[in-house]
Amino acid sequence: MATSSEIYLELVELSGHVVAKGAWSITLRANCLYHSAHLAKPGRRCRLLQGTREITPFTPLAALDLRLGTCLQVVWLSSSAADRRSHGYAFVAIKENGSVVTWGNAAHGGNCSAVARLLTEGVVQVCGNDSAFAAIKASGSVVTWGDANYGGNSSAVALLLTEGVVQVCGTNGAFAAIKANGSVVTWGDAACGGNSSAVAPLLTEGVVQVSGTDGAFAAIKADGSVVTWGSAEAGGNSSAVAPLLTEGIVQVCGNNFAFAAIKANGSVVTWGGAEHDGISSVLAPLLTEGVVQIYGTKYAFAAIKADGSVVTWGRAGNGGNSSAVAPLLKEGVVQVCGTNFAYAAMKANGSVVTWGDADHGGNSSAVAPLLTEGVVQVCGNDFAFAAIKADGSVVTWGDADHGGNSSAVAPLLKEGVVQVCGNDFAFAAIKANGSVVTWGGANYGGNSSAVAPLLKGDVVQVCGNHSAFAAIKADGCVVTWGAANYGGNSSAVAPSLTEGVVQVC
Structure with a gap:
């Protein structure tokens, strides 16, 4: 009380x-x-x-x-520091009775008929990579389907996945499961981290978190050490920084080809392949203390420090060089969001600072007067940004054809927006009245006119994959639009999506 x-x-x-x-x-x-x-x-x-x-x-x-x-x-929010943006080609709906419904590209997880009898009840979480899905059941067992070569077939480790699994993480073509006893089980494409035999003795206990890049995994253990495996070019080989990863690691973030780890003392350790430029000697002194969060774009990183300043490194064209806006990033930053090529930082005063590739969100000068105050959320897809303001209006910039230009729906974005979700090419905004507004690549979910009457109210969640969207309504039904072959058309399973859906991934 x-x-x-x-x-x-x-x-x-x-x-x-x-x-x-x-x-x-x-x-x-x-x-x-x-x-x-x-x-x-x-x-x-x-x-x-x-x-x-x-x-x-x-x-x-x-x-x-x-x-x-x-x-x-x-x-x-649809993206996070721990989870890279999904580029999958199918959807999975979890229903309140624990059953699963799938649709979209059959070869990439849209068809689960081979394991359907195992998905009629008890599913509590689903994780997807680019080509397959893995479902955790209440019993701690795991069921997989999709492209067999990329994690859809887990028969080789089936006995290890019958109980005790508490988390599953994916790279582009493999999965890693953490069990309640702290051990890790991997399967899928060996080149993407599906084979962890080289570090198996280190993964038998004590693992508390696993993160992935496109082709490698990094596991944090309870003692603060890190174990890596998978493609060396994507961060699977951390031998060059091994002495720095024996203790004190509290967070690991991956972009497409590299990892960055924060230690308890606020310092940063990075490793990865040829696509990763690493921390320069000029920046290194800025990352010896005080870092509290790291965000990755395709080939770059941005770190927020406890004093609200931001440090960036990696490919300049992907946001690794923020020198042009450095004076604006010295204090007050509370959130950083990325497209594939640029960053947007939200400050405590509600203003937004952008940098990176100008055509893909790094240049927000066209809407600068609208970004000086009042911004409460920034969302990015692959090519553009959308910012929600405290008055419920939305401001967009970046690639015009992929969501950077929302003028066609501008009157609908002047007020009442409470959430924005992006897929690779478009955006969908949920308004306070439960209606949905879409813009961006018309064939990829930016045009929802075919289902407009179904999106006028009661929508509570929107999820995007590579090029389609799925919306859950308050009564548990699902509405889909976008590229038909990738989940925009759910007519084949429509009777199963009329009620009871509680989550779509």
């Missing part, structure tokens, strides 16, 4: 699941609530909403209007 000096709150997902609840001191700011949410899904970023009002990490708890209730809505 909260006292007069405390405030009782519940953090609730769109599905109705309570992420966290309890009493917090009224003298605190909302960053304590974000921390509680992140404990539920480590590495994931989220937004907190009270009705349609954005609760930022800097919002004083004393400023919350309890007349609106004690429930805050948790909206998990």
Whole structure:
């Protein structure tokens, strides 16, 4: 029971699941609530909403209007530091009874008929790579389907996947499963990390987190050490920095071809292949302490430090060189988001700073007056950015054909937007009234006119893959649009998507 000096709150997902609840001191700011949410899904970023009002990490708890209730809505963002953007070609829906429905490109996981009898109940989580899916069941067992060469066939390790699995992570063509005893099981394309035999003795216990690049894995152990395997050119060989990875690692982030690890003392260690430029001697002194978060684009990294400054490295054309905006990145940055080629940093004052490839989001000068204040979320697809402002309006920039130009739907984006989701080529915005607005590559989900009557209200979640979208409505039905062969057309399984869906991935 909260006292007069405390405030009782519940953090609730769109599905109705309570992420966290309890009493917090009224003298605190909302960053304590974000921390509680992140404990539920480590590495994931989220937004907190009270009705349609954005609760930022800097919002004083004393400023919350309890007349609106004690429930805050948790909206998990589509991209994160821990999870690279999905480029899959199919969708999977988990229903409230634990069954699974799949559609999209059959060769890439859209057809699960071979294992359908194992997916009729008990599924609690699904992880996908580019060509296959792996489902964790309540029993701790794992079921896989999709391209056999890239993780869709796990028969070689089947006996190790019958129980105890708590997390699955994917590269482009392989999977790694963490078990409750801290061991790791891998399968799929050996060149993408599917074969971990070279480091097997190090993966029998103590693993607490696994991250991936396109072709390699990095596992953090409870003692703070890191174990890597997979393609050396993609970060699978960390021997050059091995002495620095024996202890103290608290986070590992991967881009396409390299890893960056944060140590408990705030320093950074990087390794990877030829596509990774590494940390220059000029930048190295800036990364010896104080780093709290790292974000990766295709070939670059950006690190946020405790003082709110940002340090970048890697390919200049992918955001690795931020010297042109360096004075604006010395303080106050609270979030960084990337396309494949550029970065956007949101500052505590609600302004946005961009850098990287000018044509793909690195140059926001055309909308600069709209980005000086009030921004509460930035979302990127492969080629463009979309920013939500506190008044519910949306600002876009980057490649015009792939979401950087939203003028065709501008009147619909002036107010009420609470979430934006991107696939590779387009964006979809959910409004407070549950309607959806889309723009970008018309054939890839930017044009939703074919299903427009179904998107006028009650949408609670939108998920994007390579070139299509799927929306869950409040009654548990699913609406799809975009490239038909990649999941935009779900007519083949339509009767199974009319009710009861709680998650789409």
